[in-house]
Structures are given as structure tokens and as C-alpha cells.
Amino acid sequence: MDICYSCGGDIAVIKDRPYHYDECGLKVIIHGITQYDCLACGETYASIPNTQRLHLLIGSHICEKRKALLRPDEILFLRKDLHLRAKELAKILGASPQAVSRWENGKKPIGETHDRLLRALYMMYASEQANHVICQGALDIFSELPAKSERKTITETEEIVLNPQEWLSDTGDCCSI
Ligand SMILES: [Zn+2]
Structure with a gap:
């Protein structure tokens, strides 16, 4: 330029x-x-080069978050990156389209089961897209997620910081860095 x-x-x-x-x-x-x-x-x-990989990395960071269940903006990001309409995601997760809308607009928090299912779905998708396991430690991550009784507020936000080596190399194993 x-x-x-x-x-x-x-x-x-x-x-x-x-x-x-x-x-x-x-x-x-x-x-x-x-x-x-x-x-x-x-x-x-x-x-911004390689936006596909960048998005897979952002999605993986979201899925690896342990302290709280998914926030509305995170759910929306994962769904968009999966290239699914709300109705399609609802069908896959066994939820109603209205439920998905409420999670995304913050009217109702996502439940623990759907939270885990959406993360697992995205982790599989990301790994398929990247041709290697892009998000590791699902069992540990899921076991550290809060239960309903200890759920944090869904408005809590957290920055994701990405360094070039995480997403500009095709061979790098992003999430172990
Ligand atoms: Zn100008």
C-alpha cells in the first residue's frame, strides 16, 4: 500500500x-x-494475512477458557466461524433456535451441557480444518469448567492476545505455545 x-x-x-x-x-x-x-x-x-487460521486460533482460545462458561459474544463468534445459522446450530446441539438466540443476545446464559457440546464441536471442526489437533486437553478443560452453583457473571470479559508465531506458521501447534 x-x-x-x-x-x-x-x-x-x-x-x-x-x-x-x-x-x-x-x-x-x-x-x-x-x-x-x-x-x-x-x-x-x-x-491481516491468513484470517482463516487466525479465526481458528481465536476460537480455540475461547474453547480453552476454563474460568467461566461461554459468553454471548463468544457463542456468536464460534457459530459464525462454524458457518452455521442459529437454526442449524440449534439442531446440531439439540436446542431450540430461540435458546440459541437468547444465549447470543445475553437474555439467558448457556447451560453447562450445551457449553461443553459447543466447545467440543468447535474443537473437532478446528482440528479438521487445520489437519491436526488444534485444541488440546479437552478433558482437563471441561473438568475445570464451573458448575451452575459457581457460575461467574457472563459479562466478564477477557482479552485474547495473539503473537505472530501462533498463527503465521502452518506447522505451529498453536495452543501449546
Ligand atoms: Zn487519507
């Missing part, structure tokens, strides 16, 4: 600034992304 797409102004290339990947709907901070700032109008651009 040489000039600004908006105004044609000069561009500064920035390599060392963490990128807040708000487009994915979650708090994700990525290191190693080249960014471009327009010196004239202030517009900023980012070049």
Missing part, C-alpha cells in the same frame, strides 16, 4: 503496534500485523 485509499495522502507503515481486531466482535489483540496510517486524513488500515 503506497497511498491512502480514502484521500490519496501519504502513508506511514507501522510494524510494531498491537492491532485491536474489533472486527471479530471480541477483544482480541494481535501482534505482528502491519498497519498503515494516512498522514493526511488519519485513516488507518491493517493487512
Whole structure:
């Protein structure tokens, strides 16, 4: 990129600034992304390579979270990355489409069983896509998930921070780093 797409102004290339990947709907901070700032109008651009792998990694981080059940934004991310409509995910999980909508809009927390099932489904999907086990330790993760009585608030948010070596190499085993 040489000039600004908006105004044609000069561009500064920035390599060392963490990128807040708000487009994915979650708090994700990525290191190693080249960014471009327009010196004239202030517009900023980012070049994000290998978004498929990036999304698999974000999904895996979500599935490996142990302290709390899945939040609405996390459920939505996993469903979108599975390329499923709410109705389709509902059928797969044995839930009603209304239940899936309520989990995603925060009106009702996901239950423990559906939480585990959705994680397991995504872990299998991610591993298939990546052609290797991308998310490990399911038994440990699931055994450390809170029960209903100790459930944390679903609004609790947590940042996911990704480093380049985690997702820019095709051979790297992401989640063991
Ligand atoms: Zn500009």
C-alpha cells in the first residue's frame, strides 16, 4: 500500500503496534500485523494475512477458557466461524433456535451441557480444518469448567492476545505455545 485509499495522502507503515481486531466482535489483540496510517486524513488500515487460521486460533482460545462458561459474544463468534445459522446450530446441539438466540443476545446464559457440546464441536471442526489437533486437553478443560452453583457473571470479559508465531506458521501447534 503506497497511498491512502480514502484521500490519496501519504502513508506511514507501522510494524510494531498491537492491532485491536474489533472486527471479530471480541477483544482480541494481535501482534505482528502491519498497519498503515494516512498522514493526511488519519485513516488507518491493517493487512491481516491468513484470517482463516487466525479465526481458528481465536476460537480455540475461547474453547480453552476454563474460568467461566461461554459468553454471548463468544457463542456468536464460534457459530459464525462454524458457518452455521442459529437454526442449524440449534439442531446440531439439540436446542431450540430461540435458546440459541437468547444465549447470543445475553437474555439467558448457556447451560453447562450445551457449553461443553459447543466447545467440543468447535474443537473437532478446528482440528479438521487445520489437519491436526488444534485444541488440546479437552478433558482437563471441561473438568475445570464451573458448575451452575459457581457460575461467574457472563459479562466478564477477557482479552485474547495473539503473537505472530501462533498463527503465521502452518506447522505451529498453536495452543501449546
Ligand atoms: Zn487519507
